[in-house]
Amino acid sequence: MFNQHYRVRFAPSPTGSLHVGGARTALFNFLLSRKHKGAFVLRVEDTDLLRNTNTALAEQLRDLKWLGIDWDEGVSQFNAPDIGPFGPYRQTQRLEIYLKLAEDLVKNGKAYYVNSNEDHGAASLATPLRKAIKLKIPTNKQYEFNDLIRGPIKINTNTLDDFIIIRSNGLPVYNFSNPIDDHLMKITHVYRAEEHLYNTFKQLLVYEALNFKVPLFGHLSLILGQDKQKLSKRHGAVSCDVYREKGILPEALINYLSLLGWSPKNDLEFFKIEDLIEKFDAAGFNAAPAIFDEKKLNWFNTLHIRNLSDVALYERVIAFDNSVTLNSDKTFLIKLISVIKPVATNLEMIANLLKRFNEDLFEIKSETLLKFDITVLKIVISLWNKALSKTDNTFISESQFLQIIEEISKESRHSGKNLYQSLRIAILGTPSGLDLKKVVPLIKLESLKRRAVETLNQIDRMS
């Protein structure tokens, strides 16, 4: 059974796809729950009816799963019933709870009704207007809590005003429903982003009014864009699905994110999620904000790609883009992957490279040819074609290939760049790319011949 003395949660709002910052918060909570053998709760804070979208929640859950972040209690995917003893875990299904508590507060004189002000957005919900409820807050009182990451933080209530806890449409606001649910769901540690630091005081007021025990809080550093502003849509790619679509491996994103605002306090950097569970320690949190660096993410991606076996990588690639399997057999693709793997930085690149080996997709862009000396291309490729026609095995071996190269070099008096780039065009359609001696033995001779002829024809059409 879980350690009920260590319960953490991630509480996203279904207003968009999973942001990398949210993913990191979820990751840290997940890691902490596993490390302490506690429970990880996934609660949905969907009280902002106007901003919720129906697809957002499904996408966020999918991305969490994709990342390998799993939860013990909370909402399930695909509209399955919630799991866990403290449900429901969607706030819109818990409305009576908040309303009841707020009304009690009014009875105790700790809160009061206010007239709805037409200026506010609630009217647009077309619900009959009723009164909102505001929490009365003590004047000139000092509040303090010991942040798990930042140490003691103080504030005086003078800087706060009475605030709305129930809107005129009957729905609670975040600062009211959040502490209530954390209490009811027996959350012991609240790790969330720094943007919530100031809210903590409002929530402290709610805990106090309701006589609830206050959990421990830890405020994570923010993830910033290159301009040092909070990372947001205008910085470009900020949601996990974008990185998935770019061919980033979930383990690479996890690895990169884990090192933003947290450190194992040594020189190690390559981690799989199991390693992180083992090493994770709240003492490694860093209060200073971190700038998101896509280059380093890419670096982690190459590391994790190389860490995969050829077969495992093949599975990832076809899951990423299954069109690579058209007219190609699995063993051939896996062999190619073993050659591509050492130079690959993401799945998209691998998929594109694989497609070069698909005969149906063989093409040379005319602008590519224009960059080269046509006469050189013609001489080298003709010799290549001639050498191929003198061979009649199904495949040519690496040593045969090297021998052919030598002959072509001798006869054509071309070497180096001129020689190899010309050949690469006739074989792969582009002048740069993979190591030919590794790749040529994998391609059927007849296919090599066809490509050489086609290249020659294309050159003739140009000159």
Next chain:
RNA sequence: GGUCCGUUCGUCUAGGGGUUAGGACACCAGAUUUUCAUUCUGGUAACACGGGUUCGAUUCCCGUACGGACUACCA
């Protein structure tokens, strides 16, 4: 504006009263390679500033500057 948080190479970070301030990404150079890439080797590059405390401060304290968050019937 007010409240709060933060500040070590360009970036992520380690360290911590006495260090040649360490690592990684990026960048640059050299080597290898048929090209790009990979790989290898090397290199540039940081304690925001001013005051304390101290024999000594990048490290502790206080200010200043700069950056950020929050300041909703958003979360």
